[in-house]
Amino acid sequence: MPVNPELVGRAFAPTAPYLVGREKVREFARAVFATDPQHTDPDAARALGYADVVAPPTFAMVVQDRTLQQLLSEPDSGIALERTIHAEQRFAYTRPIVAGDELTAQLSITGVRAIGKGAMVTSVAEITDAAGDHVVTATSVLLIGGDE
Amino acid sequence: MSEPTVGDVVAERTVHLTREDLVRYAGASGDFNPIHYRDDVAARVGLPGVLAHGMLTMGLSIETLVPWLGDAGRILEYGVRFTRPVVVDPENGADVTVVAKVAVVEGDAARVDLTVTCADTTVLGKAQVRVRLA
Numbered sequence: 001m002p003v004n005p006e007l008v009g010r011a012f013a014p015t016a017p018y019l020v021g022r023e024k025v026r027e028f029a030r031a032v033f034a035t036d037p038q039h040t041d042p043d044a045a046r047a048l049g050y051a052d053v054v055a056p057p058t059f060a061m062v063v064q065d066r067t068l069q070q071l072l073s074e075p076d077s078g079i080a081l082e083r084t085i086h087a088e089q090r091f092a093y094t095r096p097i098v099a100g101d102e103l104t105a106q107l108s109i110t111g112v113r114a115i116g117k118g119a120m121v122t123s124v125a126e127i128t129d130a131a132g133d134h135v136v137t138a139t140s141v142l143l144i145g146g147d148e
Numbered sequence: 149m150s151e152p153t154v155g156d157v158v159a160e161r162t163v164h165l166t167r168e169d170l171v172r173y174a175g176a177s178g179d180f181n182p183i184h185y186r187d188d189v190a191a192r193v194g195l196p197g198v199l200a201h202g203m204l205t206m207g208l209s210i211e212t213l214v215p216w217l218g219d220a221g222r223i224l225e226y227g228v229r230f231t232r233p234v235v236v237d238p239e240n241g242a243d244v245t246v247v248a249k250v251a252v253v254e255g256d257a258a259r260v261d262l263t264v265t266c267a268d269t270t271v272l273g274k275a276q277v278r279v280r281l282a
Contacts, residue, residue: 024176031176032207033163036214048219056214057223058207062177082193086202096220116176139227 003078003144005112007071012107015066024062024100025055032056040047043097052099060091060127064104066140067107067125079121079144083085087120089140102130105138117146149218152250152258154280159216159248162234163208165200165234166241173204184211187238200234205271209264212246223282224257229273234266242266248277256282 022042029039037044038054045053097103103125111120111122125138152158170184179201182189190198196204209250236242245265253260262275 029211029227030178031169031173032204034207034210034211034214035221036211038214040218041170048221050221054220057210057226058203058219084214086230088229089203089206089228090225093221093223096223145161 001076001078002114002117002146003121004074005111007032007074007077007109007113007121008112010074010109012067012070014104014106015063017062017102018066019060019099020055020097020099020103022041022053024038025053025059025099028059028062029053029056032058042099050096050098055097055099057078057091057096059097060138061089063097063103063105063127064125065141067105068123068140070107071109071123077110078119079142083118085143085145087141087143088139090139092137092139095138097135099107101135103127103135115143119144149215149222149281152253152260154250156250156261157247157265158250158260159212160246161212162243162245164241164243165204166259167198168213169198169241170198170236173201173207177201177203179203191273195233196237197235197237199235200244202230202233205211205230205234205264207276208244209246209262209272209275209276210272213260213262213279216248217279223277224280226273226276228262230271231246231273232266232269232271234271244271251276253281256280 105125264272
């Protein structure tokens with residue numbers, strides 16, 4: 001099944017709130033070799049004006065991933081995980097994610113471009129906090145291979 | 149943070165990745181695709197070996213820059229293209245080298261370009277970070 005071009009413009013529900021935990025931030029920081037104390041030490045983060053430890057910039061992927069799961073579970077998407085390659089990733093930040101944040105992400109598909117038997121799919125996840133304020137926009141370009 | 153000039157290398161480091169690091173990232177991120185820890189699955193799908201998660205390479209690369217920035221909140225935008233995979237040998241691991249160089253300075257913002265290589269091959273393309281200086 002080829003990638004469905006009608007995914008563009010489809011309405012997706014916001015993801016369930018994700019509560020950012022301090023220990024999860026520390027675990028993620030260690031995993032990405034983040035050495036700066038703002039990621040692990042609440043006092044260092046507070047000295048910079050944040051309420052709690054600051055998540056590494058790519059932590060946004062943990063929240064964005066929930067939107068990609070929505071996309072993969074659309075029965076008519078034509079997107080199969082085993083044929084999917086992550087081609088590009090971009091984050092545009094209003095502020096960093098901080099422990100204690102409760103984040104939701106809303107998915108939209110902004111482009112489906114056929115390439116041979118496959119397609120290049122651009123997805124955008126707008127990540128907002130409990131007050132509804134913008135935190136980060138996460139954009140993924142996925143390259144979906146065609147059926148053999 | 150020092151006052152940046154175009155061409156300045158403001159941060160660099162080499163990170164040694166092992167299979168254990170890939171498993172740790174899988175747990176921290178929730179990405180348990182077996183091509184990141186199982187040689188048999190990697191071979192079956194035609195890969196040259198077990199690969200580091202692209203998001204791990206992206207994540208460790210920007211973290212090279214954060215100590216220089218002093219505040220991750222100065223990062224306005226960060227984007228990469230995943231051009232080549234990082235193959236992580238079961239015994240010898242892989243070394244990922246990151247060099248952050250100032251590309252553009254415009255008022256109180258700058259663009260810092262990251263050159264990210266493994267075994268002399270560039271693994272991230274167009275790895276650009278837009279930062280707030282003041």
